[in-house]
Amino acid sequence: MTQQREFPNWNNLYQERQVETMPWYNPDLDVDLEQALTKLKINSGTVLDLGTGPGTQAIALAKKGFRATGTDISEAAITQAESKAKEEGLDITFRQDDIFHSHLNQEFDFVFDRGCFHVFHPDLRQDYVRIVHNLIKPKGYLFLKCFSHLETREEGPYRFTPEEIKKNFGDRFNVLSIHETVYQGTLDPLPKALFSILEII
Numbered sequence: 001m002t003q004q005r006e007f008p009n010w011n012n013l014y015q016e017r018q019v020e021t022m023p024w025y026n027p028d029l030d031v032d033l034e035q036a037l038t039k040l041k042i043n044s045g046t047v048l049d050l051g052t053g054p055g056t057q058a059i060a061l062a063k064k065g066f067r068a069t070g071t072d073i074s075e076a077a078i079t080q081a082e083s084k085a086k087e088e089g090l091d092i093t094f095r096q097d098d099i100f101h102s103h104l105n106q107e108f109d110f111v112f113d114r115g116c117f118h119v120f121h122p123d124l125r126q127d128y129v130r131i132v133h134n135l136i137k138p139k140g141y142l143f144l145k146c147f148s149h150l151e152t153r154e155e156g157p158y159r160f161t162p163e164e165i166k167k168n169f170g171d172r173f174n175v176l177s178i179h180e181t182v183y184q185g186t187l188d189p190l191p192k193a194l195f196s197i198l199e200i201i
């Protein structure tokens with residue numbers, strides 16, 4: 001049976017702690033995403049950074065010329081991401097939005113989920129897959145980074161095997177690739193992660 005995992009109140013967390021100290025904080029574009037975009041020759045279009053947190057990925061993608069939207073359940077995270085983007089002179093849409101009660105009414109060329117899916121209770125996974133599928137244009141992609149079953153720390157988010165990713169997403173996405181990697185951030189050693197490229201069916 002999957003171990004039940006606990007998560008903070010996200011809004012309190014972003015009110016109380018500096019984003020730079022958070023385990024997932026990575027000011028650079030996620031290297032696995034960068035490689036995937038290169039491989040698939042994607043260099044323009046619209047992207048949703050789902051569960052954007054500090055907004056680093058939306059910001060890095062906007063700097064590369066993508067039209068970026070970042071959403072997060074935490075209003076405090078969104079306020080900080082917005083102010084960082086403004087400081088950098090970037091035009092990014094940041095919105096407070098709970099993916100399970102989303103007000104997004106647009107489809108994106110691709111969605112990047114770096115660490116959001118893996119915080120959801122297993123009972124919510126099929127809702128997530130359906131909702132995210134509806135946010136992606138035909139032939140679009142979901143790039144998904146989540147903790148790997150190889151990660152041995154006790155605490156933290158849910159972990160996945162490649163088979164579990166295929167089982168969760170396979171009905172609505174073609175699973176183009178899944179590889180073992182790390183989750184770049186402030187933890188040492190970096191947590192083991194899976195990076196999946198999922199193409200909408």
Ligand SMILES: C[S@@+](CC[C@H](N)C(=O)[O-])C[C@H]1O[C@@H](n2cnc3c(N)ncnc32)[C@H](O)[C@@H]1O
Nearest residue numbers: 010024051052053072073074098099114115116
């Ligand atoms: C592990 S953090 C990753 C943040 C960011 N993607 C990054 O890589 O820096 C997970 C994020 O998911 C957000 N989150 C949690 N539940 C959510 C929900 N239901 N809808 C949208 N975002 C949510 C949290 O507030 C948090 O910022």
